[in-house]
Amino acid sequence: MNRLVLGILGVVAALVIAIGAVFILIIARDGDEEEGAEPQRTEEAEEPRQAGELRLSGADPITLDPALATDAASAAYIVEIFGGLVTLDRDLNLVPDLAAEIPTRENGGVVDNPDGTVTYTFHLRPDALFHDRRPVIADDVKYSLERAVDPRTGSVVAETYLRDIEGARDMARGRADEISGIEVVDDLTLSITIDSPNAVFLYKLTYPTAFVVDQRQVESNPRNWTRKPYGTGPYKMKEWRLGQRITLEANEDYHLGAPQVKTVRFLLAGGSILTMYENDDIDVAGVSVDDIERILDPSDPLNLEYVSGDELAIDYIGLNVNVPPFDDPKVRQAFAHAIDREKIAEVILKGVIPVADGLVPAGVPGYQGPSHALEFDPEKARQLLAESTYEGPENMPTITLAESGGGATVGPTSEAIIEMWRENLGVEVEMQQAEAATFFSDIDQGRYQMFHLGWIMDYPDPENVVDLLFYSTSRQNNSRYSNPEVDALLEQARGELDQQRRFELYSQAEQIIIDDTPWIPLFFSRSHDLVKPYVKGYIFPPIVIPRLRYASVEQ
Amino acid sequence: MQGILTYTLRRLLWAPLILLAVTFIAFSITRYGPGDPISVISGQFRDPEAFERVRAEKGLDKPVVQQYGIYLKNVFLEGDLGESISIYRGVPVWEIIWPRLLVSVQMGLIALIIAFALGIPVGIYAALRQGTWVDPFSISTFLLFQSIPALVAVPFLVLIFALKLDWLPVGGWDGPTVELAGQKIALGILSKSIVIPALALSLPAVAGIARLTRATTLAVLGEDYVRAARAKGLSEFTVVSRHVARNALLPLVTVIGLSLVTLLEGAFFTETILGIPGIGRLAFQAVTSRDYDVILALVLMLGVAFILANILIDIAYTFIDPRIRYERREAT
Numbered sequence: 080m081n082r083l084v085l086g087i088l089g090v091v092a093a094l095v096i097a098i099g100a101v102f103i104l105i106i107a108r109d110g111d112e113e114e115g116a117e118p119q120r121t122e123e124a125e126e127p128r129q130a131g132e133l134r135l136s137g138a139d140p141i142t143l144d145p146a147l148a149t150d151a152a153s154a155a156y157i158v159e160i161f162g163g164l165v166t167l168d169r170d171l172n173l174v175p176d177l178a179a180e181i182p183t184r185e186n187g188g189v190v191d192n193p194d195g196t197v198t199y200t201f202h203l204r205p206d207a208l209f210h211d212r213r214p215v216i217a218d219d220v221k222y223s224l225e226r227a228v229d230p231r232t233g234s235v236v237a238e239t240y241l242r243d244i245e246g247a248r249d250m251a252r253g254r255a256d257e258i259s260g261i262e263v264v265d266d267l268t269l270s271i272t273i274d275s276p277n278a279v280f281l282y283k284l285t286y287p288t289a290f291v292v293d294q295r296q297v298e299s300n301p302r303n304w305t306r307k308p309y310g311t312g313p314y315k316m317k318e319w320r321l322g323q324r325i326t327l328e329a330n331e332d333y334h335l336g337a338p339q340v341k342t343v344r345f346l347l348a349g350g351s352i353l354t355m356y357e358n359d360d361i362d363v364a365g366v367s368v369d370d371i372e373r374i375l376d377p378s379d380p381l382n383l384e385y386v387s388g389d390e391l392a393i394d395y396i397g398l399n400v401n402v403p404p405f406d407d408p409k410v411r412q413a414f415a416h417a418i419d420r421e422k423i424a425e426v427i428l429k430g431v432i433p434v435a436d437g438l439v440p441a442g443v444p445g446y447q448g449p450s451h452a453l454e455f456d457p458e459k460a461r462q463l464l465a466e467s468t469y470e471g472p473e474n475m476p477t478i479t480l481a482e483s484g485g486g487a488t489v490g491p492t493s494e495a496i497i498e499m500w501r502e503n504l505g506v507e508v509e510m511q512q513a514e515a516a517t518f519f520s521d522i523d524q525g526r527y528q529m530f531h532l533g534w535i536m537d538y539p540d541p542e543n544v545v546d547l548l549f550y551s552t553s554r555q556n557n558s559r560y561s562n563p564e565v566d567a568l569l570e571q572a573r574g575e576l577d578q579q580r581r582f583e584l585y586s587q588a589e590q591i592i593i594d595d596t597p598w599i600p601l602f603f604s605r606s607h608d609l610v611k612p613y614v615k616g617y618i619f620p621p622i623v624i625p626r627l628r629y630a631s632v633e634q
Numbered sequence: 635m636q637g638i639l640t641y642t643l644r645r646l647l648w649a650p651l652i653l654l655a656v657t658f659i660a661f662s663i664t665r666y667g668p669g670d671p672i673s674v675i676s677g678q679f680r681d682p683e684a685f686e687r688v689r690a691e692k693g694l695d696k697p698v699v700q701q702y703g704i705y706l707k708n709v710f711l712e713g714d715l716g717e718s719i720s721i722y723r724g725v726p727v728w729e730i731i732w733p734r735l736l737v738s739v740q741m742g743l744i745a746l747i748i749a750f751a752l753g754i755p756v757g758i759y760a761a762l763r764q765g766t767w768v769d770p771f772s773i774s775t776f777l778l779f780q781s782i783p784a785l786v787a788v789p790f791l792v793l794i795f796a797l798k799l800d801w802l803p804v805g806g807w808d809g810p811t812v813e814l815a816g817q818k819i820a821l822g823i824l825s826k827s828i829v830i831p832a833l834a835l836s837l838p839a840v841a842g843i844a845r846l847t848r849a850t851t852l853a854v855l856g857e858d859y860v861r862a863a864r865a866k867g868l869s870e871f872t873v874v875s876r877h878v879a880r881n882a883l884l885p886l887v888t889v890i891g892l893s894l895v896t897l898l899e900g901a902f903f904t905e906t907i908l909g910i911p912g913i914g915r916l917a918f919q920a921v922t923s924r925d926y927d928v929i930l931a932l933v934l935m936l937g938v939a940f941i942l943a944n945i946l947i948d949i950a951y952t953f954i955d956p957r958i959r960y961e962r963r964e965a966t
Contacts, residue, residue, distance in 0.1 A: 141675060142723035149677045233691045235676045235684045251687070302724060320818060321722060321730065322911045349909040351804050516669030516924050523673070523680050534678060554681045 133614065133632055134361045136352050137345030139322055143305040145290035146227035146234045151535065154287055154623045156345075159327060160210075161290040161310030164201050164220065164269075165281055167624045171444050171539040173281055176335070177207045177215055177291060177311060181281065184576075196245060196260075196272050199280070203267040207334045209293045210309040210316075217269040221261045223291045224271075225250065228258060240288040243273040243280050276574050278581055282538035285624075313338045313628040323347055327627070338628035339616075353609075357381075362614050362632070366607040371429050374609065384609045387431070388619035391440045391536035392604035393544075396480070396496070397558045400597050402528050403476050409467035411596035414529075415453040416460035417503040418496055420601055427491045431607060435600035438549075438589050439541045442621050446541050446582050449590035453599070457503035464504055472505040481521070482531040484512040492601070493531055522557050532557070533604075536622055541585040545569065549592050560597035638952055642945060649941045653934060654706075660933040661705065664926045665698045671719035671924045692719065705930070715934075716927030721919055727931045731913065733819055735935075737807060738905070738912035740823045742897045745835035749893060752776075753840045754886070757847025758879060764852060773848065776841035784834055784903040791830045792908070802826050805908035822910075831908055835900045839893045846889055850882040857881075887950050894943060898936065 140153035145161050148154050158166075166176040175181055178201045182188020190198045207215040227237040228250045241247045245260030260272040273280055283289065293309040307316050313335070314327035325345040329338045346361060356364035366374050366385070374385050398405040398414070405411050420434045433441065437448035465471050482493055489497075489510045497508045508529075513521060522530055536543050546569045547553055551561035565588045572584035592598075606619045617630040672688045689695045693704065708714040715727040722730060756776065760769045779787075795802040809825035811818045822828045854860060855878060863877045901914035909915070913932060920928035 139722070141720065144723070147675075147723055149675055149679055230687050230691055233688045235672065235681060235688050236679045238684050239679055239681055251684075302726075305724070321725070321733070323818075323820075348806050348911065354804060514922060516674050516922065519676075519680070520669045520673050523682065554683070555679070557680065 131339070131341040131632055133340045133343045133363075133617075133627070133630060135343065135345050135363050136349075136355060136361050136365075137325065137347055139347045140325075143308055143316070143319075145287035145292060145310075146223075146232050146237060148287045149236050151623055156325060156327075157287045157290065157310075158312065158623055158625045159314040159343075159627050160308060160312045160316055161287065161292065162207075162312045162625075163284055163287075163290040164203075165284050167285050167539070167622075169618050169620060169624070169626070169629060171621065171624070173285070175204075177203055177220070179204050191276065192272070195275055197276050197280075198270050198272045200264070200268065200270045203269065204334050205267060207311055208332050209311055210330060211293065211296070212332065213293070213295075213309075215291060215311055216266040217263040218266075219291050219294060220269050221258075221263050222294045224261055224289060225258050226292065226294075226297070227288050234288065236286075237288050240283045240286050243275075243277050243283070245272045245274055276576060278573070278575065278578070279538065279540045279542045282540050282543075286537055313625060314343065317342075320347075333628070336628070339631040340627060343627055356609055356611075359611075362611045363617060364609045366609060368429055368431065368607075371431050371607055374607070375429075375431070381609055384612060386608050386610055386619060388606045388608075389433070389440070389442045389621055390604040390606055391442055391539060391621040392533060393435050393438065393440050393600060394492075394531075394533045394602045394604065395435070395438075396599040396601065397522075397527075397530045397532055398597055398599065399525055399528055399530075399559055400561075401525065401559045404467075404469055404478065405528060407467045407469065408595055409463045410469060411599075412453065412594075413460045413463035413467065413504060414500065414506075415596050415599045416456045416463065418499050418599065418601075419455040421455065423492055423495050424602065427495060428602065432605055433603045435603050438592060438598060438600055439544045439585070440536060440603045440621075443536075443539045443541055445578065447586060448541075449586050449593060451590060451593065453593060453596065460503055461505075464506075475506055477509065478506065478528055479509045479511045480529045480531060481511045481513060481518065481527040483515045483518040490531070496601075525559060530557075535604075539622065541582065541589070542572070545585045545589050545592070546573070549588070549597065558597035560592070560595070562591065562595060565591050638949055642949060645941075645945045645948070649938075650710075652941060653937050656937040657706070657709075657930060657934055658702065660930055661702050662698070664924070664929055665701065667924075669924050670694065671926060674720045674923045675723065709934070715931040718925050718928050720923040720925045721916075721928060727927045730928060731916065731931055731935065734911055734913045734916045736814065736819045737822065737910065738901055738914060740821070741828065741831050741835060741901065741904075741910070741912060742894070744823055744828055744832045745839070745897055745900075746890070746893055748832055748836035749839035749843055750886070752836070753843025754847050754879075754883065756840065757844040758851050758874065758882070760844065761848045761851035761855065761882075762874065769848075773841065773844055776837070776844055779837040780839075780841040782838070784838070784900045785907070787837070788830065788834045788904050788907045791834055795830060802829050805830075805910070807910045807912075827910075831904050831910060834904045835897050838900065839897065843886065843889060843893070846886060847882060850885050851878060854878050854882045888947055890943075890947065894939075 137155070138152035140148070140156050141150055142148055142153055143157055143160065145157050148157050162176045164176060164178040165173055165181060168174045173181055180186065180188070180202065182199045182201060184191075188200050190200070192198060201220075203215060203217060203220070205214070209215060224241060224244070226232055227234055228241055228247050230251060230253050238248065238251045242251075244258055246255055246258045247260065249255040250258050262270045262272075264270055291311055296304045296309050306319055311334075313330055313333045315330050317326040317328040319325045324347055327343040327345075329341045331337045346355070352361070352364045353366065353370055355361045373379055374381050376382060398411050400406060400411070424430060424432055424434050436452040439446060439448050441448070469475055480493060480497065482490060484490065489512070493510060497510060500506050500508050518530075521527055522532070534544065534548065547555050549556060549560050549565060550569050551566050568584050568588040568591075572581050572588070575581040575584060593600075608619055610617050613633045615631045615633060618626050620626055670689070672685050672692070672694065676685065686695065693701060696704075705716070708716060718725050718727055718730055753776075756772050760772045763769050792804055796804045803826060806827055807820055807822045808827045809821040809823070811820050860873065860877055863873045868876075898914070901912060902917060903914070904910070905912040905914035906918045916928065917932050919925070920932065
């Protein structure tokens, strides 16, 4: 018996020694390599950068199925691999993708029917191919849109984007097997009929939900096709190793011109992005506000590689207008006037994040927001609070500001805001943190008095904020705001064909909403990135659009 | 030998019941807790009607008891652990867990080996120096490591070895890759990325092993045969290595199982902080994104691992200690 045990122990001991020895050897070897001033490299980067290759850090996509994607991380890959009828160019203009041209009333592509519906006719490009070189035909478009809406696909966004199409809602509810408003005229012609005139309908088609997938591929491999999907986009999926890397390869047959960068590798493993950038493991790196001071210092070598760009997103505090004390507009205004956002931007956000002067992020092409924002005015704030039904800070119910977080520390911005309310209004506000899943479901159910949240625009039109988030019966109206005057303006804007007039209506509605203050807008979003000097044309668009095909890498 | 067989069989018969209880508790917690995977993947698209439809499509609108029944049927009768919803939508759970498990196993193995390789000599040494300052000092040093939670230890190790000394990577998981069952697995044990996690996981486990070794060594040191060996004039080294260690180390087999607990506990934080794609980080991800099937599969897997480890240890006992005979228990 003892011999057996001794044997086992012997094997264990041998294993310890063997692994220990290998271990020491490896460490010693790695150490030697380092003496040659060779910077530490990750496994991915051990192969030297190939000519024309771009290395980026990325997040793992939840899905590469365009019908299902809802998050920016997934969308960033999907817009490169897939395409739809129309897309946005780098200046956020609507441009044709699979369609040969944008249908308009002038070119006869948009026809107003007598019953109030509107029919869009799309002529497809004859040279558009899937990645397996099969030409795209009108049936593919119809299949893709219907698949997105089909309840069996399980998309939570399809209806948001495609609901305007006649019959789409019936199909989403399982009452129809196809979308009645989509008609295949011939192989290269497709007509889509929507319920009523809608100026943003084409914008909605630029979102992944409306992208075209390869029916044959999806149906032959319904469970796994997204691992190497055939889209129509500028890049093809070469390899996706879950959690490790995604490699995209240029689509040489791309109908809008083959991209210049032939291989794009996304490292998904995470880690310190800035360190990886400094070690030349990646060519582009996002910079957090914590690192920004160092980068902005002109004496830092990285300063020359710094790029920033505005994003169409807003950070705000939502006030539930149905719950005391925010059921009184004067209280809401008082809370807004008591926050010195300029100071927070300067001190906490290091002066690199723009203060939100309205609800619609600056940078929507052609849109001029209202002029009057709720400026910092502690005097006025106190006065408004005294005039409110609560007659001052003493009669306030307990107020809690909710935010998403782990509960360990409050975000510095929230902390500063609470301090400003205490100082300028004499109101004590408590902080509550919930992890994201709980936080969102509690907002849905109207459980919070006030919540710190953000909104990322899906397409560059004020409708995506002013109508979607504040129309009284909109499902996305998380502050429960309701104002008949605003509703009337929004309804009018939906049917308005004149772009300038339409934007004016949104601007008017936005002003009323700002004054009613269901939201306290805080900051707009700005990206901060470093780009290696040999990378040219790498853009930082305000929303997720196909961007890689504009880039090139010099050797 | 037959006794062991029936004993093992009896233990194995209990296993499904234990797993049933474990999955039921885990299942209830996921279904009754706030939030669900559909709500998580929706991000800023808050469309309650669409949520309901997708929930119905995934069978999440059925009564919880019925959902549990379906789950059990899929797992135990069809071997289908389900698919991810909010981590990799539609990807089979096993395909997500398998490569991560292989990463965690590499870490656990190295940590276990380090823990024993450090714990045993420290324990024996402390026992031999009983009564001097060396004994309490050596043991309490490792007790200190045991008391430092991974949440503190990992950033500390990163600060020293990665940021200050720049010897080791800040995090991540590298190494040469091998293809295993269709998955490419990075052999982190052959790279520097193993060092910090292995240290963070093994150091807290050393104290337990060292203390047990010390206790058993002390017991053995008082035995007659040790005195006899000394009387024969054998060198101290021979006495310790041949006569003391051989007998003192046997009970250590039992703590391998316990060490496993410590390791798994640590892996949760260590992997999350260091960004290592193992099951600890996956568990964290699965819980925060409410990926029901992934959470349940991990719970189930750990349950199976613990049951198997315990049975194996019990069996190992009979080999190690002839006094333990499982058939005797049956006879009474």
